[in-house]
Amino acid sequence: MYRYDEFDAAFVAARTAQFADxxxxxxxxxxxxxxxxxxxxxxxxxxxxxxxxxxxAVPYGTLSSKQMxxxxxxxRTYDRGYGHFTTRQNIQFNWPKLKDIPVILEELASVEMHxxxxxxxxxxxxxxxxxxGAAADEIIDPRPIAEILRQWSSLHPEFSYxxxxxxIAMTGAANDRAAIRFHDIGLQxxxxxxxEIGWEVWVGGGLGxxxxxxxxxNSFVPNEHLLAYLESIMRVYNRYGRRxxxxxxxxxxxxxxxxxxxIKGQVEAEFAEVRGGVLTLPQEEVDRITAYFAPxxxxxxxxxxIDVAYQxxxxxxxxxxxxxxxxxxxxPGYASVTISLKPVGGAPGDATDKQMDDVADIAERYGxxxxxxxxxxxxxxxxxxxxxxxAVYDALVATGLAEGNNGLITDMICxxxxxxxxxxxARSIPIAQEISQKFASPERQAEIGDLKIKISGCINxxxxxxxxxxxxxxxxxxxxxxxxxxxxxxxTEQASVGKIVGPGFEADAVPGAIETIVDTYLARRxxxxxxxxxxxxxxGEAVFKEALYGAA
Numbered sequence: 185m186y187r188y189d190e191f192d193a194a195f196v197a198a199r200t201a202q203f204a205d206x207x208x209x210x211x212x213x214x215x216x217x218x219x220x221x222x223x224x225x226x227x228x229x230x231x232x233x234x235x236x237x238x239x240x241a242v243p244y245g246t247l248s249s250k251q252m253x254x255x256x257x258x259x260r261t262y263d264r265g266y267g268h269f270t271t272r273q274n275i276q277f278n279w280p281k282l283k284d285i286p287v288i289l290e291e292l293a294s295v296e297m298h299x300x301x302x303x304x305x306x307x308x309x310x311x312x313x314x315x316x317g318a319a320a321d322e323i324i325d326p327r328p329i330a331e332i333l334r335q336w337s338s339l340h341p342e343f344s345y346x347x348x349x350x351x352i353a354m355t356g357a358a359n360d361r362a363a364i365r366f367h368d369i370g371l372q373x374x375x376x377x378x379x380e381i382g383w384e385v386w387v388g389g390g391l392g393x394x395x396x397x398x399x400x401x402n403s404f405v406p407n408e409h410l411l412a413y414l415e416s417i418m419r420v421y422n423r424y425g426r427r428x429x430x431x432x433x434x435x436x437x438x439x440x441x442x443x444x445x446x447i448k449g450q451v452e453a454e455f456a457e458v459r460g461g462v463l464t465l466p467q468e469e470v471d472r473i474t475a476y477f478a479p480x481x482x483x484x485x486x487x488x489x490i491d492v493a494y495q496x497x498x499x500x501x502x503x504x505x506x507x508x509x510x511x512x513x514x515x516p517g518y519a520s521v522t523i524s525l526k527p528v529g530g531a532p533g534d535a536t537d538k539q540m541d542d543v544a545d546i547a548e549r550y551g552x553x554x555x556x557x558x559x560x561x562x563x564x565x566x567x568x569x570x571x572x573x574x575a576v577y578d579a580l581v582a583t584g585l586a587e588g589n590n591g592l593i594t595d596m597i598c599x600x601x602x603x604x605x606x607x608x609x610a611r612s613i614p615i616a617q618e619i620s621q622k623f624a625s626p627e628r629q630a631e632i633g634d635l636k637i638k639i640s641g642c643i644n645x646x647x648x649x650x651x652x653x654x655x656x657x658x659x660x661x662x663x664x665x666x667x668x669x670x671x672x673x674x675x676t677e678q679a680s681v682g683k684i685v686g687p688g689f690e691a692d693a694v695p696g697a698i699e700t701i702v703d704t705y706l707a708r709r710x711x712x713x714x715x716x717x718x719x720x721x722x723x724g725e726a727v728f729k730e731a732l733y734g735a736a
Contacts, residue, residue: 185248185554186331186476188296195338196293199300203227204286211283226306228299229285233606238277238285239302240292244312244330244354245273245557247297249544252555254295256540262288267540269525269533271597271648272351273311273557274302278604300338305346307337307418313355313362314558317477318520318566320512323373324381326356328474329407332465336411343418347425348433350418351390353559354383363559363675365389365398366651368435369417374404382406387417387447388439391645395681396436399444401451407470409455412463416454420447480552480567485517487570504626505577505588519570521551523563523580524587524595528624531613532598533561535585542583550576560597562590592629593637593702594620597648601641601658602665608641610658610665615639615694622695623702632702635716638673651675653717654701655682656694667694671701671728672720685729697732704731 188196203223210220217231224230228239240255255275259267262284263277270276280288292298302309310330317325333352337343343350354371355362364370370386382404389398405413421435424442439447490510496503511520523543526532535543547555547565550572556564568576580586589595596619599605601612616639623629638652642659649655655670666688673682689697702716708727709719720728 185246186243186327186473192296193293196296196298196300199227199298200286200289200293203289207282207286222304225303226300227285227289228302230303231606232278232604233602234604235279236282236285237604238280238288238299239270240275240277240297240299241302241309242273242275242297242557243334244310244316244327245314245559246312246316246327247555247557248295249548249553249555251295251297252540252544252547254291254297256537256544258288258291259540260537266534266536268531268600269535269557269561269563271559271561271599271646272302272309273314273559274309275557276600278600303349305348305350306344307340307346307350307352310334310337311351311353311362311367311559313357314556314564315361315511315520315566316356316556317479318511318513318518319357320514321359322357322514323375324356325474325477326354326371326373327477328470329371329383329410330354331473331476332411332470333414336414343422346418346422347427348430350421350435352414358677360675360677360679363648363651365677365679366391366395366648366675367398368421369414370398371410376404380406383410385413385417388436388444389679390434390436391648391650392434393431393643394434394437395645395650396440397679397681398436399439401444401448408465408467409459411465412458412461413451413455415458415463416451419454420450424450479515480554482515482518482567485569485571488516490519490570490573500626501586501588502574502577503588504630505586506573508588508592509590510573513567515567517570519568519573521565521568521573521576522558522590523565523585524589525562525585526589526595526620527584527587528594528620529617530620532596532616535563539583539585542579543585546576546579550579560595562595588626589629591634591636593623593632593635594629595636596620597636597638597652599640599642599646601639601647605641605646607644608658609643609660610641610667611691612639612641612647612656612658615656615658615667615691618695619698622699631706631712633712633715635702637698648675649673650681651679652682653720654698656698659688661688665691667691669694669697669701669732671725672717674717683725685725686733700731701728704728 353367356373385402386398551565598616602608640647640649651673670682
């Protein structure tokens with residue numbers, strides 16, 4: 185796991201001291217809120233409906249037990265006893281007092297963390313596959329390059345004031361678990377004819393008001409030229425991205441309006457100027473950073489297989505957990521464990537201070553002191569011996585985080601919505617809770633199988649509703665809350681944007697509408713192995729629309 189060097193430590197300390205002075209001036213009245221706003225946003229501090237919200241960066245979703253314990257301490261000491269893990273693999277605290285922010289940032293710095301560039305028109309936290317370095321299907325661990333991108337992008341003088349926020353995601357596997365096609369830049373590991381490993385570069389993806397699937401701008405960029413190529417893209421965007429209309433300021437609009445070939449030509453022209461120059465990434469530097477991500481000291485294990493069927497008979501709850509929350513590992517005898525933050529009736533992505541402390545203990549004892557945050561608002565223990573799975577499960581049961589529902593209908597993505605967010609039009613959390621309770625039965629969830637529901641409280645799409653197999657968008661209509669339903673979204677390598685099926689539903693009708701969609705799927709699927717998204721693509725929208733609204 186990456187450790188701060190002298191530059192990192194000095195850089196974060198200087199920023200923390202600078203912002204502490206700015207907070208002091210705001211509290212004294214020397215700075216107005218309008219003057220303070222751009223300063224606080226540069227440090228991850230938002231003003232929500234009821235209080236300030238602090239968003240803390242978790243680079244590429246990786247953190248240690250010590251860092252998780254610090255989150256627990258902050259939640260307990262400066263907030264209301266919980267934190268919210270987000271779709272950017274970050275954590276948010278919803279109730280800190282402004283006077284406490286400098287102290288919180290100092291405490292974060294003590295465990296090599298900060299809130300820089302978690303907001304504002306800059307390059308945001310680089311996200312990655314949450315199974316990076318562990319997954320059996322991985323070509324290469326993307327985290328060393330993600331760390332290099334973090335260093336390159338932090339306070340980059342040319343890209344600190346972009347036309348709009350900019351998001352980068354990357355995966356080292358052929359199976360896309362990082363939603364790279366829905367980012368401003370998406371990077372996927374690739375191998376050329378000579379067997380060398382480099383990166384596919386996708387550009388112009390995004391959600392929000394105008395959802396778009398990214399386009400492949402380069403099928404193979406070697407490591408040594410990746411920084412130069414990305415800088416070329418950023419220069420084109422910074423030069424030509426619209427600044428007159430924030431709704432059209434993202435790079436996806438530039439690519440759409442100018443066309444991929446035009447943008448590619450401009451990028452290649454920039455790349456020709458900088459290729460081979462100071463942005464060339466030396467292999468020794470890649471090796472130096474990669475050394476920080478050396479795998480743990482795995483040992484030969486007595487157990488290399490999991491008999492899920494047998495465990496399901498003797499302990500059904502444990503069997504469900506094994507069936508849904510375990511991912512295959514590249515090392516025999518080990519597995520990756522998804523810790524669901526989606527208990528039935530709970531707020532998706534939330535964890536209490538005690539739960540964070542308990543998870544830190546579990547990671548320290550059974551997981552080589554390493555944790556991940558997923559973009560689907562769960563946690564992961566990337567390296568767990570199969571022989572320890574039962575002990576891990578029992579520890580999770582004790583802290584209330586043993587729900588075996590990863591990938592199932594109750595494993596929903598949900599933004600904070602109108603309960604917290606000043607931008608929201610409608611509540612999200614209560615809708616998620618009601619759907620979760622309606623489908624609480626484990627047998628019902630198992631019958632339905634793989635189905636992703638994603639809920640947003642406004643068009644900004646923090647809940648990724650556009651790419652839910654079933655998406656729910658809260659809108660305001662005549663002073664009330666209404667919910668549109670979309671079908672057919674997919675954030676994987678088979679990327680698709682969901683389509684609105686018809687008029688919106690009142691809040692109390694949404695769970696019933698979801699049940700109608702699910703029942704239609706179950707009645708029309710070819711067999712139990714045909715997933716919802718597969719059935720939707722085969723059947724089309726009309727079947728579900730008729731079930732919801734009746735014949736036209």
